[in-house]
Amino acid sequence: EVQLVESGGGLVQPGRSLRLSCAVSGFIFDDYAMHWVRQAPGKGLEWVAGISWNGRSIGYADSVKGRFTISRDNAKNSLYLQMNSLRAEDMAFYYCVKDKERVVGEGLFEIWGQGTMVTVSS
Amino acid sequence: QSVLTQPPSASGTPGQRVTISCSGSNSNIGSNIVNWYQQLPGAAPKVLIYGNNYRPSGVPDRFSGSKSGTSASLAISGLQSEDEADYYCAAWDDYLNGPLFGGGTKLTVL
Numbered sequence: 719e720v721q722l723v724e725s726g727g728g729l730v731q732p733g734r735s736l737r738l739s740c741a742v743s744g745f746i747f748d749d750y751a752m753h754w755v756r757q758a759p760g761k762g763l764e765w766v767a768g769i770s771w772n773g774r775s776i777g778y779a780d781s782v783k784g785r786f787t788i789s790r791d792n793a794k795n796s797l798y799l800q801m802n803s804l805r806a807e808d809m810a811f812y813y814c815v816k817d818k819e820r821v822v823g824e825g826l827f828e829i830w831g832q833g834t835m836v837t838v839s840s
Numbered sequence: 841q842s843v844l845t846q847p848p849s850a851s852g853t854p855g856q857r858v859t860i861s862c863s864g865s866n867s868n869i870g871s872n873i874v875n876w877y878q879q880l881p882g883a884a885p886k887v888l889i890y891g892n893n894y895r896p897s898g899v900p901d902r903f904s905g906s907k908s909g910t911s912a913s914l915a916i917s918g919l920q921s922e923d924e925a926d927y928y929c930a931a932w933d934d935y936l937n938g939p940l941f942g943g944g945t946k947l948t949v950l
Contacts (some may be wrong), residue, residue, distance in 0.1 A: 794870075826887060
Protein backbone atom coordinates (compact mmCIF):
# COMPACT_ATOMS: atom_id res chain seq x y z
CA GLU A 719 0.00 0.00 0.00
CA VAL A 720 1.30 3.41 -0.98
CA GLN A 721 1.65 5.77 1.97
CA LEU A 722 2.83 9.36 2.27
CA VAL A 723 2.95 10.56 5.86
CA GLU A 724 3.72 14.20 6.56
CA SER A 725 5.05 15.49 9.85
CA GLY A 726 6.61 18.62 11.31
CA GLY A 727 3.67 20.99 11.19
CA GLY A 728 2.66 23.14 14.11
CA LEU A 729 2.44 26.65 15.47
CA VAL A 730 5.30 29.01 14.60
CA GLN A 731 5.80 32.74 14.97
CA PRO A 732 6.13 34.99 11.92
CA GLY A 733 9.70 35.19 10.74
CA ARG A 734 10.68 31.83 12.23
CA SER A 735 11.47 28.54 10.51
CA LEU A 736 9.91 25.11 10.29
CA ARG A 737 10.91 21.88 8.54
CA LEU A 738 8.32 19.51 7.16
CA SER A 739 9.05 15.86 6.45
CA CYS A 740 7.24 13.25 4.39
CA ALA A 741 7.93 9.55 4.91
CA VAL A 742 7.08 7.45 1.91
CA SER A 743 6.42 3.73 1.52
CA GLY A 744 4.80 1.34 -0.93
CA PHE A 745 6.56 2.46 -4.11
CA ILE A 746 10.07 3.01 -5.45
CA PHE A 747 10.64 6.52 -4.12
CA ASP A 748 13.61 7.41 -6.31
CA ASP A 749 11.67 6.66 -9.50
CA TYR A 750 9.37 9.67 -9.14
CA ALA A 751 9.30 13.41 -8.78
CA MET A 752 7.70 14.73 -5.59
CA HIS A 753 5.92 17.93 -4.66
CA TRP A 754 4.56 20.00 -1.81
CA VAL A 755 1.11 21.48 -2.37
CA ARG A 756 -0.61 23.66 0.22
CA GLN A 757 -4.15 24.69 1.03
CA ALA A 758 -4.98 27.61 3.29
CA PRO A 759 -8.05 27.04 5.50
CA GLY A 760 -11.17 27.29 3.36
CA LYS A 761 -9.15 28.13 0.25
CA GLY A 762 -7.95 26.39 -2.90
CA LEU A 763 -4.86 24.39 -3.76
CA GLU A 764 -1.49 26.01 -4.43
CA TRP A 765 1.61 24.22 -5.71
CA VAL A 766 4.57 25.14 -3.52
CA ALA A 767 7.58 23.24 -4.83
CA GLY A 768 8.62 20.19 -6.80
CA ILE A 769 11.77 18.07 -7.07
CA SER A 770 12.84 15.54 -9.68
CA TRP A 771 13.62 11.91 -8.91
CA ASN A 772 17.33 12.57 -8.43
CA GLY A 773 16.99 15.99 -6.81
CA ARG A 774 18.77 17.78 -9.65
CA SER A 775 15.77 19.67 -10.97
CA ILE A 776 13.76 21.81 -8.58
CA GLY A 777 10.99 24.37 -8.99
CA TYR A 778 9.26 26.78 -6.65
CA ALA A 779 6.17 28.94 -6.70
CA ASP A 780 7.03 32.63 -6.81
CA SER A 781 5.31 33.09 -3.44
CA VAL A 782 7.92 30.95 -1.65
CA LYS A 783 11.02 31.35 -3.82
CA GLY A 784 14.03 32.32 -1.74
CA ARG A 785 12.36 31.33 1.54
CA PHE A 786 11.50 27.63 1.12
CA THR A 787 13.80 24.76 0.14
CA ILE A 788 12.60 21.38 -1.05
CA SER A 789 14.91 18.38 -0.76
CA ARG A 790 14.81 14.61 -0.73
CA ASP A 791 16.81 11.72 0.71
CA ASN A 792 16.25 8.72 -1.52
CA ALA A 793 18.12 6.46 0.88
CA LYS A 794 15.59 7.33 3.57
CA ASN A 795 12.53 7.44 1.30
CA SER A 796 11.87 10.94 2.57
CA LEU A 797 10.89 14.35 1.23
CA TYR A 798 11.49 17.60 3.07
CA LEU A 799 10.44 21.24 2.99
CA GLN A 800 12.54 23.75 4.87
CA MET A 801 10.45 26.86 5.42
CA ASN A 802 12.23 30.05 6.52
CA SER A 803 10.97 33.58 7.16
CA LEU A 804 7.44 32.32 7.58
CA ARG A 805 4.57 34.71 7.01
CA ALA A 806 0.91 34.71 8.00
CA GLU A 807 0.01 33.90 4.40
CA ASP A 808 2.03 30.67 4.60
CA MET A 809 -0.48 29.26 7.08
CA ALA A 810 -2.00 26.20 5.41
CA PHE A 811 -2.28 22.46 5.22
CA TYR A 812 0.84 21.18 3.45
CA TYR A 813 0.41 18.04 1.36
CA CYS A 814 3.22 15.76 0.23
CA VAL A 815 2.40 14.56 -3.30
CA LYS A 816 3.82 11.87 -5.57
CA ASP A 817 4.15 12.69 -9.25
CA LYS A 818 3.40 10.21 -12.02
CA GLU A 819 6.66 11.15 -13.76
CA ARG A 820 10.35 11.29 -12.84
CA VAL A 821 10.74 14.99 -13.52
CA VAL A 822 8.85 18.13 -12.57
CA GLY A 823 6.83 19.07 -15.61
CA GLU A 824 3.57 18.28 -17.27
CA GLY A 825 3.00 15.53 -14.77
CA LEU A 826 0.23 14.47 -12.51
CA PHE A 827 -0.22 14.83 -8.77
CA GLU A 828 -0.93 11.13 -8.53
CA ILE A 829 -1.00 10.32 -4.83
CA TRP A 830 -1.49 12.70 -1.89
CA GLY A 831 -0.65 12.43 1.77
CA GLN A 832 -3.12 13.50 4.43
CA GLY A 833 -1.33 16.77 5.08
CA THR A 834 0.20 18.58 8.01
CA MET A 835 -1.04 21.92 9.28
CA VAL A 836 1.28 24.89 9.60
CA THR A 837 -0.03 27.77 11.68
CA VAL A 838 1.85 31.06 11.57
CA SER A 839 0.85 33.37 14.37
CA SER A 840 2.38 35.42 17.14
CA GLN B 841 -1.95 36.30 -17.13
CA SER B 842 -1.32 32.86 -15.71
CA VAL B 843 -4.54 31.84 -14.01
CA LEU B 844 -7.10 29.07 -14.37
CA THR B 845 -10.65 30.30 -13.81
CA GLN B 846 -13.39 28.06 -12.46
CA PRO B 847 -16.87 28.97 -11.27
CA PRO B 848 -16.81 29.04 -7.44
CA SER B 849 -19.93 26.91 -7.20
CA ALA B 850 -22.13 24.49 -9.12
CA SER B 851 -25.18 22.48 -8.19
CA GLY B 852 -27.54 19.83 -9.45
CA THR B 853 -30.12 17.33 -8.38
CA PRO B 854 -29.53 13.58 -8.21
CA GLY B 855 -29.45 12.03 -11.66
CA GLN B 856 -28.73 15.34 -13.38
CA ARG B 857 -25.72 16.15 -15.56
CA VAL B 858 -23.43 18.95 -14.39
CA THR B 859 -20.44 20.54 -16.09
CA ILE B 860 -17.65 22.53 -14.51
CA SER B 861 -15.55 24.81 -16.69
CA CYS B 862 -11.89 25.74 -16.44
CA SER B 863 -10.69 28.68 -18.50
CA GLY B 864 -7.01 29.38 -19.08
CA SER B 865 -4.69 30.73 -21.71
CA ASN B 866 -2.19 29.68 -24.36
CA SER B 867 0.56 29.30 -21.78
CA ASN B 868 -1.30 26.67 -19.78
CA ILE B 869 -4.39 24.85 -21.08
CA GLY B 870 -3.68 25.93 -24.65
CA SER B 871 -0.41 24.02 -24.75
CA ASN B 872 -0.52 21.47 -21.94
CA ILE B 873 -2.71 18.70 -20.62
CA VAL B 874 -5.38 19.28 -18.02
CA ASN B 875 -5.93 17.19 -14.93
CA TRP B 876 -8.89 17.29 -12.55
CA TYR B 877 -8.88 16.58 -8.83
CA GLN B 878 -11.74 15.82 -6.46
CA GLN B 879 -11.55 16.79 -2.81
CA LEU B 880 -14.23 15.28 -0.62
CA PRO B 881 -15.05 17.12 2.62
CA GLY B 882 -12.25 16.70 5.15
CA ALA B 883 -10.10 14.62 2.81
CA ALA B 884 -7.01 15.09 0.69
CA PRO B 885 -7.50 15.65 -3.04
CA LYS B 886 -7.40 12.70 -5.42
CA VAL B 887 -7.02 12.38 -9.18
CA LEU B 888 -10.34 12.32 -11.01
CA ILE B 889 -9.29 12.92 -14.64
CA TYR B 890 -5.79 13.01 -16.12
CA GLY B 891 -4.41 13.78 -19.56
CA ASN B 892 -7.51 15.84 -20.44
CA ASN B 893 -9.92 12.92 -20.57
CA TYR B 894 -8.57 9.74 -18.95
CA ARG B 895 -10.01 8.21 -15.81
CA PRO B 896 -7.85 6.38 -13.26
CA SER B 897 -9.06 2.91 -12.38
CA GLY B 898 -11.80 3.11 -9.81
CA VAL B 899 -13.26 6.40 -11.03
CA PRO B 900 -16.79 5.84 -12.37
CA ASP B 901 -17.42 6.53 -16.06
CA ARG B 902 -19.99 9.11 -14.97
CA PHE B 903 -17.00 11.46 -14.83
CA SER B 904 -15.52 12.74 -18.09
CA GLY B 905 -13.15 15.47 -19.15
CA SER B 906 -12.67 17.45 -22.32
CA LYS B 907 -10.47 20.23 -23.62
CA SER B 908 -10.83 22.70 -26.45
CA GLY B 909 -8.38 25.49 -27.10
CA THR B 910 -7.70 27.30 -23.84
CA SER B 911 -10.64 25.83 -21.94
CA ALA B 912 -11.44 22.52 -20.33
CA SER B 913 -14.54 21.00 -18.81
CA LEU B 914 -15.43 18.32 -16.32
CA ALA B 915 -18.78 16.63 -16.81
CA ILE B 916 -20.55 14.57 -14.20
CA SER B 917 -23.58 12.60 -15.35
CA GLY B 918 -26.05 10.75 -13.17
CA LEU B 919 -25.20 13.02 -10.25
CA GLN B 920 -25.07 11.30 -6.87
CA SER B 921 -25.00 12.69 -3.35
CA GLU B 922 -21.46 11.35 -2.84
CA ASP B 923 -20.26 13.59 -5.67
CA GLU B 924 -20.64 16.59 -3.38
CA ALA B 925 -17.08 17.87 -3.19
CA ASP B 926 -14.63 20.51 -4.36
CA TYR B 927 -13.26 20.07 -7.88
CA TYR B 928 -10.00 21.56 -9.14
CA CYS B 929 -8.54 21.75 -12.62
CA ALA B 930 -4.77 21.94 -13.04
CA ALA B 931 -2.30 22.44 -15.86
CA TRP B 932 1.37 23.22 -16.33
CA ASP B 933 2.03 26.87 -17.16
CA ASP B 934 4.91 27.52 -19.55
CA TYR B 935 5.23 31.17 -18.49
CA LEU B 936 5.39 30.45 -14.75
CA ASN B 937 7.35 27.24 -15.39
CA GLY B 938 5.23 25.46 -12.81
CA PRO B 939 1.83 23.83 -12.33
CA LEU B 940 -1.29 25.93 -11.83
CA PHE B 941 -4.51 25.05 -10.07
CA GLY B 942 -7.88 26.56 -10.75
CA GLY B 943 -9.59 28.25 -7.83
CA GLY B 944 -11.86 25.26 -7.30
CA THR B 945 -15.58 24.65 -7.73
CA LYS B 946 -17.77 23.56 -4.84
CA LEU B 947 -20.38 21.13 -6.13
CA THR B 948 -23.60 20.85 -4.17
CA VAL B 949 -26.07 18.04 -4.76
CA LEU B 950 -29.51 19.43 -3.95
